[in-house]
Every structure is written in structure tokens, then in C-alpha cells.
Amino acid sequence: MNRIAFTLNGQPREVVDASPNLTLLQWLRGPAGLPGTKEGCAEGDCGACTVILVEPEALGGPAYRAVNACLVLLPMVHGRAVYTVEGLADGGRPHPAQAALIEQLGSQCGYCTPGVVMSMFEACYRTDLDEDWKLDDQMCGNLCRCTGYRPIRDAARQVAGTRPADAFSAALAEARPEPRALSYEGAGGRFFMPEDWAGLWAARAAAPDAVLVNGGTDVCLRITKGFEVLPALISLEALAPLRALEAHPDGSLFIGAGVHLSDLEAFARDHSPAVERMLRFFGARQIKNRGTVGGNLCNASPIGDLAPIFLALGAVAHARGPGGARTIPLDAFFTGYRQTALAPDEILEAVSLPAPPAGDVRVVAYKVSKRQELDISAVSAGLWVRLEDGVVAEARFAFGGMAATPARAARAEALALGKPWTEATARAAAAGLDLDFAPLDDHRGSAWYRGTVAKNLLVGFFLETEGGRGAPRLPYRPTGTVQVVAS
Known part of the structure; x- marks a missing residue:
């Protein structure tokens, strides 16, 4: 057509x-x-x-x-x-x-x-x-x-x-x-929108250098701000499998790569409060209505906001290509600055979040930016611990804005494992972040600022989740510009 x-x-x-x-x-x-x-x-x-x-x-x-x-x-x-x-x-x-x-x-x-x-x-x-x-x-x-x-x-x-x-x-x-389904050509450019896998592989064979696009909130900037002319585009938006959004009886979740962020936010409200919390201040409603899970992850931006909380939750990426499907632990998905482990002929089909383990599990997502809305992160974090009798049995501390990719803080995690979950343990783990990351200076924050914020978030995670022992926190969506907090 x-x-x-x-x-x-x-x-x-x-x-x-x-x-x-x-x-x-x-x-x-x-x-x-x-x-x-x-x-x-x-x-x-x-x-x-x-x-x-x-x-x-x-x-x-x-x-x-x-x-x-x-x-x-x-x-x-x-x-x-x-x-x-x-x-x-x-x-x-x-x-x-x-x-x-x-x-x-x-x-x-x-x-x-x-x-x-x-x-x-x-x-x-x-x-x-x-x-x-x-x-x-x-x-x-x-x-x-x-x-x-x-x-x-x-x-x-x-x-x-x-x-x-x-x-x-x-x-x-x-x-x-x-x-x-659309196969369109006009003014020297081509645009494909397949509705099934066979159509996708055929489009990629016909236009091997085509740019993949779904919601377009990032790719379109190459046109409107970078003034690029993209000769061929393949839209993934009509592929029904990419819109899957499932909550399984054991508590595990299956999230299609084409799910719009506003839909994920509504879904997570009942199934993953930490993901919902991150999406509250991810971006404007118009952006969340078009942006997708797969787009945010496959950009592989060091400041992509979904990656840290998904890493903390133990997410697994599901890739699909003409030869079949495979899974990639999200820990291994980001291979370099804006690079992923996807093969050239693969796409991200979905992300799965494992069932939360029984027992005392604590998880929080954070985003720090100059504005609460419509802003890019300086630092973001997904922080997760599982305790047994008050002792850290497992820890996953993931950060964005601290390295070339979103990444877990392996040394900080090791400093927390086997220790009583106390403020002293959280502070010791936070100090270990200096061994995990060497952030860069840029216009969103200096290396010192990013490192200091990341440490404060890790300590704040303990304070926020330890029975409200920390200072009262302002809501993430205040109803006015001034909030009065009781002393």
C-alpha cells in the first residue's frame, strides 16, 4: 500500500x-x-x-x-x-x-x-x-x-x-x-510497518540499513533537531507480540518491548510499585504516551531511566531474530556506550521481571534531575536488598549516570552482603561506590556531584525503607511549589 x-x-x-x-x-x-x-x-x-x-x-x-x-x-x-x-x-x-x-x-x-x-x-x-x-x-x-x-x-x-x-x-x-501493515515510498524515502515477524524479517532484508523505530520519541529528534534525512525506517509499532503485558500468578512480569510507558505505569501501579514510582517522573505524559520500554532500553543511554530499576529487579531481556529467540540477563545487555548485546538482525521482544522472592525484600527507584518534570537524569538508581534475619542475603545496587552504561555496583553490593542491614552497612557500601564508578563531568553534573548523590541515595534507601527512621520525604508529585514538613 x-x-x-x-x-x-x-x-x-x-x-x-x-x-x-x-x-x-x-x-x-x-x-x-x-x-x-x-x-x-x-x-x-x-x-x-x-x-x-x-x-x-x-x-x-x-x-x-x-x-x-x-x-x-x-x-x-x-x-x-x-x-x-x-x-x-x-x-x-x-x-x-x-x-x-x-x-x-x-x-x-x-x-x-x-x-x-x-x-x-x-x-x-x-x-x-x-x-x-x-x-x-x-x-x-x-x-x-x-x-x-x-x-x-x-x-x-x-x-x-x-x-x-x-x-x-x-x-x-x-x-x-x-x-x-504499510509498505510506503515517497519523496525518495521508504517506510515499513509490518504486522508479523515474517513481515519484519522481509522488511529488514529489503532495507538492511533501515532505522528501527517504535514510539519515535528519540529517533524523531534525529530529524527535527539533527536535520538528518533517514532514507528508510521500519516501524515496530504494529507488531502485536511487542505489546504483551502479563502478570503471572507467581508474581513474575512479562513486558513487551513495544509497551508504551503510560501503559506500563498504570500496570506497575498494581504489580511493581518501584517501577511505577520511576515512571511518575520519567517524562511528560505526551512522551510516556509514545515512548516504549524497548526504545528506552535499546538506546542504551547511560542515563536511561528504566535500566537501573530493571537491573535491580533482576530483569531478563528477550531477543528475537530470524533464527529464533534467546534470553540475555539485563546485566549483560549493555555492552558499551549506546551499545547492546543484540545481534545486528535481532530486536528486543520483551523484558521479564522474576517473581519477587519470599521474605524481607526492599526496593526503591530514584531519579535526580534539575527539574522534577521534563528533565534528563543526572543520576538514577534502582536499589534492592533481600534480608534474612536482618542480614543482607542478596543486594543489587544499579545506577545510571555514573558510567558509560547503566550498571550495577558490584563492589558496593559485596560490602553489604552478609552484614546486618544497618545505617553503618549502608554507609560502608556507599563508600564502595568510589571503587565501582568514575563518573564524568558534564553540564548535568560534575563527577563529584554524581558520586556524592549516588552515595546519598544508597544511604537514603536504608533510611527510607527502615521503618520510616529517615527524615520525612517530600512526595514525588507535590501539589504545590512549597511544602511544609513537620519537625
């Missing part, structure tokens, strides 16, 4: 001859003639370009998902439904999200307003926004530089979870997965 077919604001559209490197944002503001969607940063940070994609196979059923149009390539919407701010009004009557923003005086210059409205639109049809921090998480990907966030938050709170009985609710109830 050499055409991109989708629906836009309820109307069928077909596109031919467009470059596969064209973003949805560029197409909307250009050929589609819909300039309501704005360009602010072209890197997924400001939210001005937020639009809605219908996700028929989201966890819990079909869902509206706010996404950054600057990080969605046009062929990625093949077989999907897209809504922009121009498509929300019903017969001239504003959608409740639009009306609420007007009532609360949530717009001044107006540049951010269309994106804000689209994030509020998603909030209207969510059923899990039962705490203030979740509403903050919903809206944190939309930046405003003039109105101030109070009226915007008030407007979002007014409509969140209301699920109005309108045409959008009816359309969502009827949403069904559409065939998405």
Missing part, C-alpha cells in the same frame, strides 16, 4: 508522495491547512503541538492519548484516528475542555492554548485521575510562559474524568484496531 490512510477529526484522509521524514506537525500546519497545532520546540518539551491519537489497544481498553505531533512521523498514523484542536467543537459549541479554559481565564497570548486544550481533552476521558499529582502529571508536558499555571490547573481539574456523554465518548467505545 503506497498511501498513508487515517482519519483526521473524524474524516478519512489519504496521503501519497509525502516524505516518510515528514512529521505529523509539519503536515498539519502545511498541506492539511490546520495551523491551530503550534510548533514551539520541535523536540517534545513544550507541548504546543499536542494532538490526540486514538489508541484502540491501550491497557484497559481504547483510549484517547495526547502526543507531541513533532515527534510523530506522518506514516506512523496509518490506520489511526487523529484529532486536533480544530476538530473538538460540536456545531460551534466548544468542547468542555475548551469551555473550562475560557471560564478559568487560562489563556493570555494563546500560543500554548491549543496544546493545553488537547491535554485537557485526554484528561476528560481518563478514569484514573483521582489524585492531584496525577492531574499534574497529565498537564506537566504543556509549558505556558505568560498566563501562569493556576488557572490552567483549575480548568483541567474542572473537566478531568468527567467523560462527557458526547460523540467522542461514543467514538471511543466503538474504536477497534485497524489493519496497519
